[in-house]
Amino acid sequence: MASLLPRSFLYVPAVKPHLFGKAVAGPADAVVLDLEDAVPLTDKETARAAVREFLDGPGDGTDRAQVWVRVDPTFLDDDCDAVVRPGLAGILLAKCGVDALDRITALLHRLEAERGVEPIPVVGLIEDAAAIVDLPTLARHPRLTTFAVGEVDLLGDLRMVRSAATASAVIGLRAQIVLHAAAAGLPAPVAPTSTDFRDLDSFARTTRELIDLGFRARTAIHPGQIPVIHDVLTPSDDDVAAARDVLDRFDAAHGGVTVDAGGRLIDAAVIRAARETLHRA
Numbered sequence: 001m002a003s004l005l006p007r008s009f010l011y012v013p014a015v016k017p018h019l020f021g022k023a024v025a026g027p028a029d030a031v032v033l034d035l036e037d038a039v040p041l042t043d044k045e046t047a048r049a050a051v052r053e054f055l056d057g058p059g060d061g062t063d064r065a066q067v068w069v070r071v072d073p074t075f076l077d078d079d080c081d082a083v084v085r086p087g088l089a090g091i092l093l094a095k096c097g098v099d100a101l102d103r104i105t106a107l108l109h110r111l112e113a114e115r116g117v118e119p120i121p122v123v124g125l126i127e128d129a130a131a132i133v134d135l136p137t138l139a140r141h142p143r144l145t146t147f148a149v150g151e152v153d154l155l156g157d158l159r160m161v162r163s164a165a166t167a168s169a170v171i172g173l174r175a176q177i178v179l180h181a182a183a184a185g186l187p188a189p190v191a192p193t194s195t196d197f198r199d200l201d202s203f204a205r206t207t208r209e210l211i212d213l214g215f216r217a218r219t220a221i222h223p224g225q226i227p228v229i230h231d232v233l234t235p236s237d238d239d240v241a242a243a244r245d246v247l248d249r250f251d252a253a254h255g256g257v258t259v260d261a262g263g264r265l266i267d268a269a270v271i272r273a274a275r276e277t278l279h280r281a
Contacts, residue, residue, distance in 0.1 A: 005123070005146065005187055006030035006066055008229040009092075009219045013038035014047035014069075020054045023065065027226045030066040032219070035079050036094040044075060048082035055087035068092060070125075073100040076107060084111040088120060092148060096124030098134055098141075105143040121145040123190060126177055127153035135176060139184035147177050148190035148219065171213065178214035188216035197222035207232040216280070235281045243274035243281075 006029030012019050014033045023031040033054070039047045051069060066089035071079035073095050083091070084107075093104055101124060108120055122143050126132065127150035138144060154173065160166055174191075181189045191210040194203050203225055207218055211232060218229045235243070242261070249258050250266050258266050 005121075005190065005217050007217050007233045008226050009068065009148075009190060009217065010065070010223060010226060011038070011070070011193075011219060011221050014051050015039050015043050017050035017054060020050075023223075024067060025064060026223055027230070028065045028220070028223070029230075030068050030089065032068045032070050032092055034070045035075075035083075036070050036072040039072075044078070048078060052082045052085070055083060055085050057087070066090065070094055071104070073097070073103075076100065076103055080104065080107045080111060084108065084115060084117055084120065086115075086117055088117075090121040090123065090145070093122055093124045094150070095127045095131075095153070096138065096144075096147075097128075097131055098137055101138060101141050101143060105141075108143070123148050125150040128157040129154075132173065132176060135180040136183075139180040139186060144186070146181050146186040146189050149174065149177060149192040151192035152195070174210070174213055174215075182214065188214055191215035191218040193219040193221055193225070195221060197225055200224060200228050204228045204232060233280070235277045239277055240281045243277040246270060246274040247278075 008028045009030045009032050010023060010026070010028035011032045011034050012023045014035045015038065020031070020033065033051050035044070035047055035051065055067060067087055068090040069079070069083045069088060070092040071083065071094065073093065091104070093100060101122070104122060108122070111117070112119060123145050124138060125148045126135070131138065132154075139147070151170075155162060155170070160169065162170065177189050181187070191207070194206060196202065197220075207229055210218065216233065218233075220226055220229060246260050246266055249260065250271055252258070260266055260270070264270075
């Protein structure tokens with residue numbers, strides 16, 4: 001089974017280095033230092049320097065969130081030069097497209113070799129119509145780890161308004177991303193966040209909906225959203241017990257036909273789901 005991505009990714013503007021240490025010491029599995037939308041053009045170099053200094057820092061010796069960086073495809077050379085170093089856990093590639101993925105592959109190959117850095121995971125943000133059309137190609141790119149969704153930008157590029165009338169169309173777009181990730185054997189994609197960070201009940205509901213749709217992680221813009229993501233994404237004790245029971249019954253049957261506690265047939269899909277539940281737990 002593919003290794004798990006973090007459950008939660010908390011965005012932190014790269015122009016606010018005073019927040020970096022607090023964020024990585026907080027509850028998020030991963031912190032994303034954002035060099036793209038959160039940084040005005042005039043502050044790009046200052047932000048890169050702050051991220052570089054933080055990644056090179058010694059840390060405090062305690063458990064910390066993974067440190068990821070969102071890079072801007074318009075400034076890919078400069079962004080990658082600043083962030084490719086041992087302290088980096090992964091990259092979110094904004095506005096992921098075939099050209100940007102090819103360019104970051106070449107950059108990472110060179111920088112990783114020069115700096116003795118292990119291969120860095122790249123999660124591609126799907127944020128425009130071209131990326132949706134190119135999903136089959138992107139999903140099979142050797143450098144791509146999986147997808148994430150920049151849904152505000154994506155809907156804007158499609159000239160779509162989020163409303164009750166377009167809800168089914170939005171679900172269709174999300175399903176395409178899940179479908180192509182699964183077809184290519186990639187880990188489940190990272191779900192889009194909500195900018196309404198005060199309505200945590202709604203955030204919990206939409207997180208459950210996204211998990212049902214096939215996502216297994218979610219981005220956040222506020223620390224208050226992180227416990228909600230973890231609560232929804234972490235299997236309950238009952239889920240874990242049921243998964244273990246399924247696998248025990250399957251093993252006891254020695255390849256023969258068997259059923260779960262509710263009398264339902266245990267087939268390959270049921271086994272796969274049970275193993276994923278235990279893996280996530």
